[in-house]
Amino acid sequence: MFSKTCEYAVRAVLFIAQKTREGRKTGIKEISHSIGSPEHFIAKILQELSRKGLVFSAKGPNGGFYHDEKSLQYSLADIVRAVDGGKIFTGCALGLKACSEIHPCPLHDEFKKVRNDIQLLLERSTIGTFTEGLEQSLTFLNR
Amino acid sequence: MFSKTCEYAVRAVLFIAQKTREGRKTGIKEISHSIGSPEHFIAKILQELSRKGLVFSAKGPNGGFYHDEKSLQYSLADIVRAVDGGKIFTGCALGLKACSEIHPCPLHDEFKKVRNDIQLLLERSTIGTFTEGLEQSLTFLNR
DNA sequence: AAAATAAAAGACAAAATTATCTTTTATTTA
DNA sequence: TAAATAAAAGATAATTTTGTCTTTTATTTT
Numbered sequence: 001m002f003s004k005t006c007e008y009a010v011r012a013v014l015f016i017a018q019k020t021r022e023g024r025k026t027g028i029k030e031i032s033h034s035i036g037s038p039e040h041f042i043a044k045i046l047q048e049l050s051r052k053g054l055v056f057s058a059k060g061p062n063g064g065f066y067h068d069e070k071s072l073q074y075s076l077a078d079i080v081r082a083v084d085g086g087k088i089f090t091g092c093a094l095g096l097k098a099c100s101e102i103h104p105c106p107l108h109d110e111f112k113k114v115r116n117d118i119q120l121l122l123e124r125s126t127i128g129t130f131t132e133g134l135e136q137s138l139t140f141l142n143r
Numbered sequence: 144m145f146s147k148t149c150e151y152a153v154r155a156v157l158f159i160a161q162k163t164r165e166g167r168k169t170g171i172k173e174i175s176h177s178i179g180s181p182e183h184f185i186a187k188i189l190q191e192l193s194r195k196g197l198v199f200s201a202k203g204p205n206g207g208f209y210h211d212e213k214s215l216q217y218s219l220a221d222i223v224r225a226v227d228g229g230k231i232f233t234g235c236a237l238g239l240k241a242c243s244e245i246h247p248c249p250l251h252d253e254f255k256k257v258r259n260d261i262q263l264l265l266e267r268s269t270i271g272t273f274t275e276g277l278e279q280s281l282t283f284l285n286r
Numbered sequence: 287a288a289a290a291t292a293a294a295a296g297a298c299a300a301a302a303t304t305a306t307c308t309t310t311t312a313t314t315t316a
Numbered sequence: 317t318a319a320a321t322a323a324a325a326g327a328t329a330a331t332t333t334t335g336t337c338t339t340t341t342a343t344t345t346t
Contacts, residue, residue, distance in 0.1 A: 007238035060343025061291045095150035098215040098286045106273040106282040110264050121253050139249040143241045181305050201315025204321045
């Protein structure tokens with residue numbers, strides 16, 4: 001569904017959001033350990049998200065990644081788009097570039113609905129949406 | 144969503160189904176040209192599908208790929224499972240192996256529905272479902 | 287100012303996916 | 317039976333994705 005990169009990205013972002021809610025920054029080591037990802041790999045991904053303003057970072061002691069209030073409001077769709085692009089929301093199920101409403105592939109009409117459901121689901125979920133479930137250990141992010 | 148291999152597979156199978164309905168077999172050259180795929184790549188994929196009984200093949204002049212009546216009844220879900228496995232129907236959106244109903248990731252409940260919709264859609268579509276649209280050029284498979 | 291901390295950046299490597307090319311085997315037609 | 321046809325099989329290669337390692341830069345604390 002999503003690339004591994006994107007899976008790690010979402011998990012990391014949700015973890016950072018949770019820590020932000022607890023009032024602390026969190027470093028690469030803690031993140032990679034907590035979401036079960038390769039350390040340098042998630043570092044790269046977060047560098048990119050940070051360039052795009054979807055997370056913030058601070059160097060030096062007591063540094064790490066965090067969200068400000070505004071970035072807690074970004075949606076999971078924003079994260080997915082930043083990492084995987086919009087293909088999953090708009091692309092053809094059969095990979096046909098020419099597929100469109102007026103020139104549809106055989107699956108076009110059926111898949112339209114599904115893709116739209118996925119997008120809506122991700123658009124309406126902000127990064128901050130999930131901190132409570134994580135806080136109470138109702139949900140998890142590693143392994 | 145699906146791997147490139149899977150996209151080609153579904154396109155090829157739908158094309159073969161259409162030709163079967165016209166009463167003819169179709170060769171790798173015609174298939175690859177008609178669905179816009181690399182020739183030897185789709186050949187490999189069809190070898191595999193043929194081993195699994197999802198398409199049939201005949202060597203020699205007037206040979207090629209075709210469906211029998213029974214294999215026209217296979218669902219797109221069968222094709223997807225044969226190529227990509229069932230991951231898309233059952234896997235965790237965040238790639239967490241331990242994610243389950245009783246131990247859910249933050250997206251689990253929301254994504255359950257979407258994954259199920261995708262599966263239902265593909266389960267209820269037989270290979271033969273789409274020949275008419277293709278026949279009448281209401282839908283297409285290449286580019 | 288020095289030491290410690292932590293992200294940023296860049297180079298490199300492994301693995302998986304996608305694609306190509308050549309040879310072999312089976313079948314049919316002439 | 318010979319020639320032509322077409323899939324099967326196997327080897328190899330390119331590309332993309334995923335993962336690792338090392339060095340540099342910025343910041344904070346002592």
